[in-house]
C-alpha cells in the first residue's frame with residue numbers, strides 16, 4: 001500500500017513570557033531549514049540589531065491598522081502596549097506546500113488562532129507553552145537582556161504572570177531548563193508532530 005496524499009505543514013504556535021528563550025528555540029529550527037518563521041508585524045520600535053523584514057515588519061500604528069482593515073492579518077493583539085500581528089498569506093501558503101510554520105505569538109493571538117474555525121488550521125495546529133522554571137529565574141534572564149528600560153521591564157514581568165495563567169489552554173507545555181535540554185525536547189515534539197496522520201490532505 002502506498003501513501004500518496006500530500007502532507008500539509010504543521011502550524012506550530014510557541015507562546016510564553018518574554019525571556020523564556022522561546023524565540024531562540026523557534027529560530028534554531030528555522031535556521032536548520034526544518035520550518036519557516038512567521039515574521040510578525042509590530043508597532044514597537046526595533047531593538048539594536050533587529051532587522052526590518054527579518055525580526056519583524058516594523059510598522060506605524062496607522063499602517064498596522066490599515067492591514068487589519070484589509071483583512072491581511074491572521075491574528076493580532078496588543079502586547080506590552082504595542083500591536084503585534086501575523087500575516088495570513090505567508091502562513092497559509094507554507095502550510096499548503098507542506099512546510100512547517102512557527103508562530104512566536106502571545107496567548108491572545110494563540111486563542112484567536114484556535115478559535116478561527118478553519119479546518120486547515122485545526123488539522124495543522126501544534127501549540128506549546130514555554131514556562132520559565134520560576135519567576136526569579138525569569139527575572140534574572142530578562143534583566144540579563146538589558147534591552148528594556150525599567151518601566152518596560154516591569155511591565156513585561158507583570159504580563160508574564162498574567163500570561164502564565166493560560167498554559168493549560170495549550171496542547172503541550174515545556175518547563176524551561178537548560179538551553180540544550182529545551183532544544184532537545186522541542187525538536188522531539190516537532191519530529192513526533194510530523195508523523196501525525198491528521199496532517200494529510
Ligand code: 5GP
Nearest residue numbers: 018040076077079084085086104105106109
Ligand atoms: P517582543 O517585543 O519581545 O519581540 O515580543 C513581545 C511579545 O509579543 C512576545 O510574547 C511575542 O510572542 C509576542 N508576539 C510577537 N509577534 C506576535 C504576533 O504576531 N502576534 C501576537 N499576538 N503576539 C506576538
